[in-house]
Amino acid sequence: MRCHGNPFSRRGFLAAGALGGLGLSLPELLMRQAMAEQKNYDFVKARAKSVIHIYLPGGMAQQESFDPKPYSPLEYRGELRPIKTKTGEHFCETVPQLAKRNDKFSVIRSMTHGEAAHERGTHNMFTGYKPSPALRYPSFGSVVSHEYGPRNNLPPYVCIPNVPNEFAGTGYLPSSYGGFALGSDPARSDFKVRDLDLAGGVTDERFMRRKAALEIVNNKFVSSTGADNVGAMNTFYERAYSLLDTPQAKEAFDIGKEDAKMRDRYGRHDAGQRLLMARRLVEAGTRLVTLTYGSWDMHTNITTGFRSQMPKLDQGLSALIDDLSSRGLLDETLVMVSSEFGRTPKVNKDAGRDHWPKVFSVMLAGGGIKGGVIHGASDSTAAEPEEDAVSPADLATTMYRLMGIVADKELMAPGDRPIEIVDGGKLIKPLMV
Template identity: 90%
Template sequence: MRCEGNPFSRRGFLTAGALGGLGLSLPELLMREAMAEQKSYDFVEAKAKSVIHVYLPGGLAHQESFDPKPYSPLEYRGEMRTIKTNTGEVFAETVPQLAKRADKFSIIRSMTHGEAAHERGTHNMFTGYKPSPALQYPCFGSVVSHEYGPRNNLPPYICIPNVPNEFAGTGYLPSSYGGFALGADPARDGFKVRDLDLAGGVDAERFVRRKQALQMVNSNFVSATAADNVGAMNTFYERAYSLLDTPAAKEAFDIEKEDAKLRDRYGRNQAGQRLLMARRLVEAGTRLVTLTYGGWDMHQNITQGFRSQMPSLDQGLAVLLDDLSDRGLLDETLVMVSSEFGRTPKINTDAGRDHWPKVFSVMLAGGGIKGGMIHGASDSTAAEPELDAVSPADLATTMYRLMGIVADKELMAPGDRPIEIVDGGKLISPLMV
């Protein structure tokens, strides 16, 4: 464990020089270590009560969104024009609504890693770790679920509409910390979350009898085996019962309860309704919501692709920021918009851009993040970081700290191996309130 400002870290104590120099007895050593751990883990101030993680699969082009290069040659800057933000910065013309609200969020223009394959880049951006053949790492939502558990009987980690990829899972943590998937798109007519209503012919009294009978059966299985899937299934059942028994929690999933005019403002489309559902869930008590939108792997016709997909996202994100702010939720809700990597500096022969992990952009808002800032910079052709490079581990460490979780806390992997939640990440302090 590494803890800033803490001279009594675990690794510090385990060095012979530190122990001999301090002259500590074993009881004194253990007492101070316990005090250091308690101070590190229990008393980190949480700025964000919830996170909305908006993930844009495929690799969002930073040049056509938050990091345009208007003075570079045409083959680098592309066809898009730029637009001034309300803070005086410049974005691509694809995000006019967000440009009007640039004072409410910040942009990291210097995200970087070395993985040009979709799967490996996605792993980085969902876990804060490079992929390893030896260990599967848990995603952000599963770690948050592990550290905090449910609130208001809502699942702590929810995916809209489904678990987005294989790296959005529990990794080495027990499977009970997996994400709850809606199973359907809230933009569809007649949207309904699966499994939230009692089966036909089952009234409340019969439900209670079934619950009691199942609990008796499950207790025998759990006491007879330590298998993860048995314990996880028992946990899932208990949480499902809690959800079904709590009308307010069930109502959070009912998007029809929203004012029709507000739904129109978000946009009656995938981006708008998924973002609105995310706001409903964090307002009701969910700790981390992951949602996906669009396909940004634009190897061809990138201008057309952005003009098709970005307007809905631009509108929905802008209204989400307004809505959270109006409800007094923005200061306690971290909104993070990310992708697995960026796109090549130069337009290819098919009028698109290819995979480029060396530099790309991430948007952060609320939950302890300052508004109206640009952190870091790419070079003149958006090819590499020029200033203040940020790694996935840095981003993850910052997100966890804003939630009150110390990122280098050790969790136990199979074989009783202690593994840090994030290894080696640094706080992006200039962006933090």
């Protein structure tokens, strides 16, 4: 969405000369063009007000989830059976509840990149960039926090239960755009979000006196230094005060206020309660929630691993889709389920699958995504993309556009280097409403 006119062309100089006669110089003209370009960025229509990014660390197998290969030999297809979805596609038997709801979400079966190491694959799927030794890129949540800031006094970027990895951070952006971590699992009976209550014996009046005194000290200290961590800490304090001063914002973190039957629908386990907490937060105003569930690095006994872990995710994710839909929130909330890569086409000697970044699956729902679409395809053994390959940059570009952010907008890295939010990604238009 950039202005591509050349201000140094003959027409540009003629325009500058004409405007100069009216008192507008060439530098002022160029400044106005830059401002117009920025306005173009700002007026991209947002379909999604929030994102719930469900990350499955370790590398979830495409064959045992959304891309079974029922007609390939046993050593490729594995032991688990395919089942038909509501729209007639095939998923693996591990996701029976999601199969009944696949008209409400879409699956990309042709995700691909070249990074077979966990850390490098994770970097791709949290930033949209290949790892670089020269620069640390910001995560999706930090970019969204930078572009939009808080809403309803809630942190714009929240991690459940903790910041999941080093690539979920701010990268080259100031650390004030980091994620707010709950610090505890919502599934725990003693769950409590840290730092959301006044210390024992501190009244509201005493708190306000402390706050006023601290502001005087902080303002003096911040004005005397340009250090990022000092400014970030001041920002964190201000946001913490906003939370403490806003009962409605604090209540979003209190999962105990949720109806008991709804908690049961999601499942009284780590997957279900993390997903329920994510719904509470986006409904209250958080812009991007990242949550993790499970360990999908199944080099051994993959059938047992999926039968153990996937039922909780199937239950909780199905409940999330139903819940968002019934509340009228699905159209404005993008749900994204991803992992750092997939698993090898062939089952190994230990009845597991190894790392495989060449092709894997991602699920998307709501927030401007069509339902019931299978985008792209892997080949007969889930070894390579057969059609419509999708890169992490494409996925990131599409996610940002749905949120109203133009992915090739330039942010400033250290040394005043302009860096595009995503470099070279394409919109996945067949998935977009």
